[in-house]
Amino acid sequence: MPRAKMxxxxxxxxxxxxxxxxxxxxxxxxxxxGSWTEQTFRENTSDFQHIHLKQRVAVDMxxxxxxxxxxxxxxxxxxxxxxxxLTGMQSADGxxxxxxxxxxxxxxYTLSTMSICSIEDVAEHTTKPFWxxxxxxxxxxxxxxxxxxxxxxxxxxxxxxxxxQVLGQRHKDIKNGLSAPPKLTARSIADMATKIPWGLEMLxxxxxxxxxxxxxxxxxxxxxxxxxxxxxxxxxxxxxxxIAQFKEWWGGKLIVKGIMAPExxxxxxxxxxxxxxVSNHGGRQLDGAVSSIRMLPAIMDAVGDDxxxxxxxxxxxxxxxxxxxxLGAKGTYIGRAYTYGLGAAGEAGVxxxxxxIHKELxxxxxxxxxxxxxxxxxxxxxxxRGFDDPTVKL
Numbered sequence: 001m002p003r004a005k006m007x008x009x010x011x012x013x014x015x016x017x018x019x020x021x022x023x024x025x026x027x028x029x030x031x032x033x034g035s036w037t038e039q040t041f042r043e044n045t046s047d048f049q050h051i052h053l054k055q056r057v058a059v060d061m062x063x064x065x066x067x068x069x070x071x072x073x074x075x076x077x078x079x080x081x082x083x084x085x086l087t088g089m090q091s092a093d094g095x096x097x098x099x100x101x102x103x104x105x106x107x108x109y110t111l112s113t114m115s116i117c118s119i120e121d122v123a124e125h126t127t128k129p130f131w132x133x134x135x136x137x138x139x140x141x142x143x144x145x146x147x148x149x150x151x152x153x154x155x156x157x158x159x160x161x162x163x164x165q166v167l168g169q170r171h172k173d174i175k176n177g178l179s180a181p182p183k184l185t186a187r188s189i190a191d192m193a194t195k196i197p198w199g200l201e202m203l204x205x206x207x208x209x210x211x212x213x214x215x216x217x218x219x220x221x222x223x224x225x226x227x228x229x230x231x232x233x234x235x236x237x238x239x240x241x242x243i244a245q246f247k248e249w250w251g252g253k254l255i256v257k258g259i260m261a262p263e264x265x266x267x268x269x270x271x272x273x274x275x276x277x278v279s280n281h282g283g284r285q286l287d288g289a290v291s292s293i294r295m296l297p298a299i300m301d302a303v304g305d306d307x308x309x310x311x312x313x314x315x316x317x318x319x320x321x322x323x324x325x326x327l328g329a330k331g332t333y334i335g336r337a338y339t340y341g342l343g344a345a346g347e348a349g350v351x352x353x354x355x356x357i358h359k360e361l362x363x364x365x366x367x368x369x370x371x372x373x374x375x376x377x378x379x380x381x382x383x384x385r386g387f388d389d390p391t392v393k394l
Contacts, residue, residue, distance in 0.1 A: 006345050009352050012316045012337045019343035025191050026176035027089050031339045034283035035168035041283030044314030047291040050394050051323045052382040056369025066362055066373045070331035071253050071274050076106030077358050082312050082335035083133035088116025089180050090343040092201035096125045101350035103128050110159055118211030123153035133159040138235040142217050147250050158250050163258030165236045168285040181208040244271040260295050262302030269307035279312035290390040297388035300328035318360025326376040
């Protein structure tokens, strides 16, 4: 039977709308929400709109390139797929699909510890190294084994998330009873009954729980024992010595994710991080925090070239990518944008999200008079006075 033709998606919002129709509410809400009032979640995207682009004309636009490097690795464009938990519940085997799409496109893929497909699953279905994201957990034995599994899978970098020792409250997840696999209640069954293609795909896969944890962490042999472990596993005593210890255990490239203050950026550089990610966890942790893009200039001023700086949270277009790069970032991450594509159309949807971002970046770069993504700078932007001062209301 021939596969249905994919709809015409011209922007990331098209993918989001289709994703909302196709995916059960609890998983859509998991991705498309922030903590508490969702102020930071909203401003992560809206603050990009305060930055305007400088149009240039009569410039030879032939031979343009978006190729660059992130932590020394060649990339088709300086955009990585961010670590997103529960991706395998957005679409069956979602982490495998996203990793394959990223590999084919030539951008990094970052697997979350809280993924449905395991490190080994993704390694088995890809041919190039990917990155692996870890949380700061108390169990040294589990952490060491996690690093060893990542090494065995040929991961080329680890991304240490440092802003999740305490979980920010997301009202929708609580009200929806979010779990993997989903708990069967009258409400969830009624919702999933309207998502037939999603359900048929999920029935055909064996991967429906947290593959990196169930069967690997002490006392977690099935999904029912996972919630207790999760509540007790995160290390609330995290400090910079612990992060340096992880770097020593890992022995390879290390990226620190969750930097939102110049002081913390300098500390990450001091312990030898290969890169930092300016990120507020997509507005899912500290509600009321400043958007990532507004904090980027101050962090660039603090660390200069001492450590490679990337940006995550709020990117929904290639123009957003360009603005972050022009403000100094060497790389960017998309999380929700590719999740929309995955939920809408599986692996092909992730590819389409990357194509959209790439085309927007390429065309915008050209209209700004640039032919090489590495030449972008503040000269391409009109940045409002006070943008880099969080005390100034825009």
